[in-house]
Amino acid sequence: MKKTMLAMLTMMTALAMAGCGGANTASTPPQSNDGTSKIKVYTTLYPLEYAAKRIAGEYADVANIVPPGVEPHDFEPTAKDMVDLTSADLFVYNGSGFEAWVDNAVKGMDKNKTTVVNTTEGLSLLESAGGHDHDHEHGHEGEAAAAGHDEHKDSTGAQNHEEHKDGTEAQGHAEHKDAASGSTKEHEHEHHDHGGTDPHVWLDPTMLKAQAEKIKSALAEKDKAHADAYGKNYQQLAADLDQLDKDFADMVNKSPKKEFMVSHSAFAYLAKRYGLEQVAISGIDPADEPSPSEMKELVEHVKEHNISYVLFETLASPKVAEVIAKEAGVQTGTLNPLEGLTEEEAKAGKDYLSIMKDNLEMLRAALK
Incomplete structure (x- = not known):
């Protein structure tokens, strides 16, 4: 991933402005049906966005920082992206070295406000393979x-x-x-x-299930009022992933x-x-x-x-x-x-x- 010094300085300046409150002065935050404010969740990868949306339901706004159609290996956040991340209540990333820019992003976050979730931490990861x-x-x-x-x-x-x-x-x-x-x-x-x-852990449904459990736990800790809802939504997602796992196993067994x-x-x-x-x-x-x-x-x-x-x-x-x-x-x-x-x-x-x-x-x- 190539970063110019100018881009890095722009990001650092934007983060400093955000820390002073100038760039993130928000209007009334979105409300859930029960009248509570929705928490803000940013993810770095589509499968994590999918899992977070399934688990959060109506109680959080979930957005993926990488736009549709963009190859995530090549993605670098803009200064605006970095500023937006400072507004997150939850920042969910894949880890395992996939998002080279995350370390810099995390440094600019207020840890008292933003909970950072590395979803592959503690999982059994494979060594990367060369091509050909x-x-x-x-x-x-x-x-x-x-x-x-x-x-x-x-x-x-x-x-x-x-x-x-x-x-x-x-x-x-x-x-x-x-x-x-x-x-x-x-x-x-x-x-x-x-x-x-x-x-690429998410291509094993059981591994995405483990990542989703980390997201569920972080949501429940951040928003205790809706912990039961997050737990129920996670169980529904887990059941879907278990069925997908069974379907793949049955297909391979017959191939x-x-x-x-x-x-x-x-x-x-x-x-x-x-x-x-x-x-x-x-x-x-x-x-x-x-x-x-x-x-x-x-x-x-x-x-x-x-x-x-x-x-x-x-x-x-x-x-x-x-x-x-x-x-x-x-x-x-x-x-x-x-x-x-x-x-x-x-x-x-x-x-x-x-x-x-x-x-x-x-x-x-x-x-x-």
């Missing part, structure tokens, strides 16, 4: 990969798949990547690895393939949860692109492993995925990492649940 590689997250074969998934959750809601004792992996792909070290044995690629942890190719290494948590293998063209940052030799290897991999779809996302360019699909003679499709909504999706009333169900159907086709 195979993320072997499955440790079961056949039916056990999905049907037995409930027995392997840890306290955060993440799943811990047992590794095969004989060192083999489902679908016979042990030659590609060592599950413990993350090293490749068959292909030597130049990786554009961003290091750190993989932030003959366990490997899928995507343009962006965003689906490691989903792959781990359901015993799948993600083959990613680029790394955590979708702007990374493979070299010509890596492109050739990816095309060969598609052919050798009988992959029928190359899947790309909504907020990044599909050109590399389309080239690989064309060279390999296979179809393309969309698998949405849900980092943000497009303007079209927002206007159509799409949300986390409906898009994840679309993802489920796309994977059903890709895994045939």
Whole structure:
């Protein structure tokens, strides 16, 4: 993320003005139906906005700081955004290094007014993977990969798949990547690895459920008068996420393939949860692109492993995925990492649940 000194000075000046009350002198705040003032919640990522709105109901105004259609990897808040954040009662972010600008934003907040919630704190996070590689997250074969998934959750809601004792992996792909070290044995690629942890936890419904519980607790602590309502709304959201989890597990259990190719290494948590293998063209940052030799290897991999779809996302360019699909003679499709909504999706009333169900159907086709 590139920041100029001028932009940073502008932000700092705006925050100082906000601290003096000049920029945030508010009129009467919005009221709930019971006559109480709504609390203000800002989020940094669409899935967190979705969860916060579901839990808060009528008792809070929830806004996502990243506008629809903007790639969140590239987002930098404006000075106005930074000023707006100082008015928050609750500031909810993903953590795990995803929002590089958050540290500066948090420094300008009045901690007596704004409760800051890092929703991945304490969760079991995966290391970020470089692109042009195979993320072997499955440790079961056949039916056990999905049907037995409930027995392997840890306290955060993440799943811990047992590794095969004989060192083999489902679908016979042990030659590609060592599950413990993350090293490749068959292909030597130049990786554009961003290091750190993989932030895309929300693509595992049980992980988003854990994030949502943190939001519920923070709302209940901040607004004790409506704690019961927040608890009930959370339980309804949790039930929806549990059903989504079951639907994914059932689909994978009935699918003959366990490997899928995507343009962006965003689906490691989903792959781990359901015993799948993600083959990613680029790394955590979708702007990374493979070299010509890596492109050739990816095309060969598609052919050798009988992959029928190359899947790309909504907020990044599909050109590399389309080239690989064309060279390999296979179809393309969309698998949405849900980092943000497009303007079209927002206007159509799409949300986390409906898009994840679309993802489920796309994977059903890709895994045939």
